[in-house]
Amino acid sequence: MPEVNELESAFECTMCGNCCLGSGGIIMSPSDQKRLADHLGMLVEEMLEGYSLDLNGKPCVRTKEDGYCVFYLEGKGCGVHPGRPDICRAWPFFRGNLIDESSWEMVQDYCPGINPKAGHAEFVRQGKQYLRDNNLLRGDKNMDPNALIVDVD
Numbered sequence: 648m649p650e651v652n653e654l655e656s657a658f659e660c661t662m663c664g665n666c667c668l669g670s671g672g673i674i675m676s677p678s679d680q681k682r683l684a685d686h687l688g689m690l691v692e693e694m695l696e697g698y699s700l701d702l703n704g705k706p707c708v709r710t711k712e713d714g715y716c717v718f719y720l721e722g723k724g725c726g727v728h729p730g731r732p733d734i735c736r737a738w739p740f741f742r743g744n745l746i747d748e749s750s751w752e753m754v755q756d757y758c759p760g761i762n763p764k765a766g767h768a769e770f771v772r773q774g775k776q777y778l779r780d781n782n783l784l785r786g787d788k789n790m791d792p793n794a795l796i797v798d799v800d
């Protein structure tokens with residue numbers, strides 16, 4: 648059991664790019680679609696036509712042949728950073744990693760930015776604060792990604 652240091656940062660992104668690899672995970676809510684379209688200087692319909700796929704009735708960001716998100720720039724990271732969807736803003740503070748310590752432990756292999764020394768309780772505390780501060784808490788099970796539906800007391 649690592650020693651817990653309350654001043655330890657629970658997460659610092661290393662820009663490894665792992666979370667931009669893989670398909671089907673980046674579902675865009677209507678507000679995501681508008682923000683991304685505005686960032687790209689397009690109409691929402693044009694953005695969806697060019698950069699999304701339908702996933703069970705919900706639009707999600709397309710991937711390239713190499714498996715990375717269509718907006719991922721090798722060596723540079725996200726090419727639409729100010730306009731990126733909420734899912735990308737919230738990671739790794741997803742519901743599963745907040746409510747389940749074993750998920751938090753397992754996901755450290757995938758996301759090297761998570762600091763195991765901070766401990767899960769501190770990850771939860773900092774994560775909820777981050778989600779609150781960045782207006783990333785969602786509650787509509789029909790519209791919002793489950794990963795963003797987090798109880799915050």
Ligand code: SF4
Nearest residue numbers: 660661664666758760
């Ligand atoms: S997987 Fe984690 S450390 Fe790597 S780019 Fe994504 S958030 Fe950053």
Ligand code: SF4
Nearest residue numbers: 667716718719725735
């Ligand atoms: S939108 Fe940006 S942060 Fe999100 S998966 Fe694509 S490249 Fe990564």
